[in-house]
Amino acid sequence: MKLFCFLTLFFTLTIQAQFQINGIVTDPSSKPLPFATISTSDNNNTITDVDGKFILNSTVRPASFTVSYIGFQTKTIVILNDKKFYPVALLQQTDNLKEVVVSNENPALTIIKKVIASRDKNDPQKKLRSFEYKTYNKLIVTANQDSIDGRIDSSAAYKDLNKKSINIDSSDYKFKEIISRQHLFQTEKVSQYQFGNNKLKETILGTKMAGFNQPVYEIIAFNLQSISIYDPKYELFETKYENPISNGAPNSYNYKLLDSVNIKGRTTYMIYFKNKKKRKSSGLEGVLYIDQENFAVAKAVMRIKGILDISGIHEFEYVPSEKIWFQSNTTFKIVKGKNDDDIKILGGTIQFDGDVEENFEKRKKAASDFTYLLSESNSFDIHYNTTTPIKNPSLYIEIADDASKKPESFWQAYRKENLDLKSQRSYLLLDSLSIRNRVEKRLGIGRKIINGFYPIGPVDLDLKKIVSYNNYEGFRLGLGGITNERFSKNFRLEGYGAYGTKDGVFKYSAGSGVLVDKSTNTWFNVYYTDDVREIASTVFAVDKRVFKIYDPRPINISTFYEYTGWRTNLQSKFIPKTEAVLELSRNYIEPKFDYLFNLNGKLYSSYVMTTAMFSIVWAPFSDFMQTPTGRTESDKRFPRFTFQYTQTLPDVLGNDFNFGKIDFKAEYEKKYLNRQKTSLLLQAGYAFGDVPLTHLYNTAPNNLTKETVVQRITFSGRNAFETMYFNEFFSSQYLMFQIKHGFDRIKILKKVRPSLVLVTRMAWGHLENPEQHVGPVYKTLDKGFFESGIELNKIYKGLGLAGFYRYGPNQLLKFENNIAVKISYVIDLGL
Structure with missing residues (x-):
């Protein structure tokens, strides 16, 4: 940004008056001499660049300038009124430093x-x-x-003797x-x-x-x-x-x-x-x-x-x-x-x-x-x-x-x-x-677009809400936005509405927030939502919004649950080098797939959850900037750590189950001077108590259950297991580790410069009380899951290809079923 x-x-x-001379300093064979010293009698000096070129600025016109270089004879050049460029050839001398x-x-x-x-x-x-x-x-x-x-x-061009253009x-x-x-x-x-x-x-x-x-x-x-x-x-x-x-x-x-x-x-x-x-x-x-x-x-x-x-x-x-x-x-x-x-x-x-x-x-x-x-x-x-x-x-x-x-x-x-x-x-x-x-306005619009919004008067239109696709809703068409500073700097309204062409259901959300403390970006917010969410997915409340023109992984998801209810939270940066969210919510949950939760012999097809949640991200090595409009992370550095704890509240507002969840994420990124980059991701979750399948862990699978490799070609996800099939594994405790190493872009043709990335992912998990989950057929990750692959990103116009292979204890019998080929797309703004 x-x-x-x-x-x-x-x-x-x-x-859309300063005197200057330019020149180049060379040896007798016309080879440029880098970092030769250029000086004038009034103590104004500069040095030549790596190509032997120099630019000498002065508030007054000097009479001459002197060029010196170790191993060469010093030379004085008289400045002429009508001359701006001075080639200077130095002669070698025998005495050394x-x-x-x-x-x-x-x-x-x-x-x-x-x-x-x-x-x-x-x-x-x-x-x-x-x-x-x-x-x-x-x-x-x-x-x-x-x-x-x-x-x-x-x-001048003459068409004939009488006309001239x-x-x-x-x-x-x-x-x-x-x-x-x-x-x-x-x-x-x-x-x-x-x-x-x-x-x-x-x-x-x-x-x-x-x-x-x-x-x-x-x-x-x-x-x-x-x-x-x-x-x-x-x-x-x-x-x-x-x-x-x-x-x-x-x-x-x-x-x-x-x-x-x-x-x-x-x-x-x-x-x-x-x-x-x-x-x-x-x-x-x-x-x-x-x-x-x-x-x-x-x-x-x-x-x-x-x-x-x-x-x-x-x-x-x-x-x-x-x-x-x-x-x-x-x-x-x-x-x-x-x-x-x-x-x-x-x-x-x-x-x-x-x-x-x-x-x-x-x-x-x-x-x-x-x-x-x-x-x-x-x-x-x-x-x-x-x-x-x-x-x-x-x-x-x-x-x-x-x-x-x-x-x-x-x-x-x-x-x-x-x-x-x-x-x-x-x-x-x-x-x-x-x-x-309108430079200031255009820059403001550019900032908004980078974050996925387009300002229209006092409202920022949410570009992520306009159109998307998944296997359950079909095409999801919608409209959403949030009020900006033109509406109010201390109060905001936000919301969205969306319609699924396949499920034929309208979803919506409405909310508002009030600024409690400007210096720490502390906001108090209230929302009411009726929408759907992927089952067993992990969402950290403090994760930054990532804008993509498309979000590839949800395209193939078909198992969702509906949640309807309210939530209120307090988000703040009052603790140094952190951002935290404290939230209270109550939702009516209805799985939109064939599933029943068995609790002490009673089968639930829907349920109520009242939860309290605390989420915090800590970036101890990042630099933070305090401005009159609030606190921002001016230089993002690693490692950074995210912690989140969620607990249901028994006997509060009709809550049905008693369980807790602890989620943790550690991220590290190292950029090398040769333009290579290594990224590490460690993520873990621990759910205890009576937890329905909708709120367990699936470790982000991204592979279709199709017969051939060609039929399974889809877009690659972000930190997703590309060879793991949707709904193949569920866990109440899991540990996932990912390592990526990216090399400098390889120039094949002028417009073809792919970026090679090596990827390895692994996960282990365990499921407590499997008898509570009635309906789906699934496996567990007790023996671990392993995959490795190669990404060739940005081959042409941002498009790329990736290939992954599944191995280890959960490797499948057919060789081709362990292979996943994916299309990647990376938007490159040239920034």
């Missing part, structure tokens, strides 16, 4: 090993007991007007006119960072976002780059890479000593690093500036180049009293990179140049190809070893209620320099542009 909002702003806004380490080992690697060994004493979050500081951040999406041709191109393409010209007046997007933020007890918290004191009355909180929480350069996994644009100074980094990176430079009056080594893997976009590369005395990082340049060309720069100030380098400034930049496919977002297309043959004619660059995003942060008011307690330390980000309402005097006090005329215009022009193009 955060990435969706961020890219929406970055690219959809682009469909004086090596300080006497060793046969690569000197750069020796230095890096010392950096790793000294990491804890140089990391402020390890060396200092506590600290706090403030940061001013400005983020813009803009383009360099001098890079855009800006001519009105014309071509002229075709004019003025898009670049118009774009340059716009970019000369304003930025395409702009936001400012002032934050206070506090560190103590090994926790870092950001409190946003003020935020200002051009074109938006209410800040987009997903953008505020978006992690552009790691705050600490010493994190084991360095993060750029929400993607984690192995840090070049982590313990295992020497196995993953090559290092080269480039130069010895002075930073803040201290001598540093300039070390270039690059991932050892040969394939493109395999990891970070960049330059580390290492203090020669204490082997701390004095400056860092980190870069990845792929679909987007992304770089992050960390600058530090040396603090003599603490003998530590403390981060003072960070810079983050994104420009369009190269990719084989165009990306489509909200109806707009981002075009890329793919890897093409030399003789293939590339796409003509549009003006928007020069668009880039730049985020700069400056730290100030720094205090070390503070004693101020951190309020709500379990929160990673907290946004003050008045953060978006700060007066101009607030911003003038915190800005490093006053906004230039172009930035001032940007707020005015982007506000009017946002209103005219």
Whole structure:
């Protein structure tokens, strides 16, 4: 969701006076020299990228610039009035950098090993007991007007001597006119960072976002780059890479000593690093500036180049009293990179140049190809070893209620320099542009659609309720929705109605809720429902709503029970890093299949259940954000644990049975730097007392009882047993374990790039008092159930295939009956 909002702003806004020079630095054989130093007489400097290219910005026009690179002669270039691009070829020299380490080992690697060994004493979050500081951040999406041709191109065609037609393409010209007046997007933020007890918290004191009355909180929480350069996994644009100074980094990176430079009056080594893997976009590369005395990082340049060309720069100030380098400034930049496919977002297309043959004619660059995003942060008011307690330390980000309402005097006090005329215009022009193009409204609609709703005035239409299919109801046609903030921020109404074309029965639900506490998202809700539900299914009340255009598994379900009654609950996030639901309900239950429940000789074909239920999910490693509208999980991390307890209430409101259920789920997911991912799921349930079959466990089967493999081909489910037949097993206690390992997508053709996933599932179970259940024929899971399979997802347009095999004690006699072939469909929004 955060990435969706961020890219929406970055690219959809682009469909709308600073001096700069560009160039490339090469050796005598025209081979690019990465990370050569470019500097001017007024101490403005930059370095070349991995392709030897550089962009040097300056508020004034310098007379010249100097290019230096270890092992080559320094060269000074005079800047000419009519020249913007400077190719610079350096000549090699015989003298080398004086090596300080006497060793046969690569000197750069020796230095890096010392950096790793000294990491804890140089990391402020390890060396200092506590600290706090403030940061001013400005983020813009803009383009360099001098890079855009800006001519009105014309071509003449003569039909005869008397007629002439002229075709004019003025898009670049118009774009340059716009970019000369304003930025395409702009936001400012002032934050206070506090560190103590090994926790870092950001409190946003003020935020200002051009074109938006209410800040987009997903953008505020978006992690552009790691705050600490010493994190084991360095993060750029929400993607984690192995840090070049982590313990295992020497196995993953090559290092080269480039130069010895002075930073803040201290001598540093300039070390270039690059991932050892040969394939493109395999990891970070960049330059580390290492203090020669204490082997701390004095400056860092980190870069990845792929679909987007992304770089992050960390600058530090040396603090003599603490003998530590403390981060003072960070810079983050994104420009369009190269990719084989165009990306489509909200109806707009981002075009890329793919890897093409030399003789293939590339796409003509549009003006928007020069668009880039730049985020700069400056730290100030720094205090070390503070004693101020951190309020709500379990929160990673907290946004003050008045953060978006700060007066101009607030911003003038915190800005490093006053906004230039172009930035001032940007707020005015982007506000009017946002209103005219309904940017804020379109982004809001996009958020709703991602979660399965479409806003119509004060009501959000529930897209999941429109149409579905199962073997009992046939086509289920319906309409549902919930009121949104336009109706009320503190009160809501919701409901739905649906009709089954096969069973011919109308189902409905109606409910309302009132906000009890905004900061903890505490709601009190009441519902009345008359509907059907799959028998023996496990539903965790705190599970997040997962929206799919289709829900494949219920298509083949034919055994349901009807439930009619009311429920009331309290849902809240008042406990740190949790979400909980406390619910009381009373329902009339009627099985819609041939079943009787035998309790002490009395046969029940329907019954009443009055239950109390408590459900809670705990995400101890996730980051949470507190906004003026409530608390949200800004960064979902694993493991996460879900617990649910349900108990019937004897002799309360006509309850018929006395039983309890304990349900547990543990989820873990690990993403690797090579784009592979491992997912683990452990789920268990224990039902005790007099429990009818409708409320036992079936462990999510998803296979049809048909003769041939072809007849059993259906859509694969989510965490379902694909070779287990519907209603084959029932349990009152069960344990299920699933492991999935997904590999990076394999490119077969330009449009055919499947994702290979290996899957193994297993389950054990037991059924108490089987004599109580009259009617269905079933088995138990005492000996266990095992299946493994291969998924080839997203082969083409999201479609894929999967194959599974059943083995172990419950393997069937016929070989073909143990095989299941499934169709998968994964929606890929390109986000």
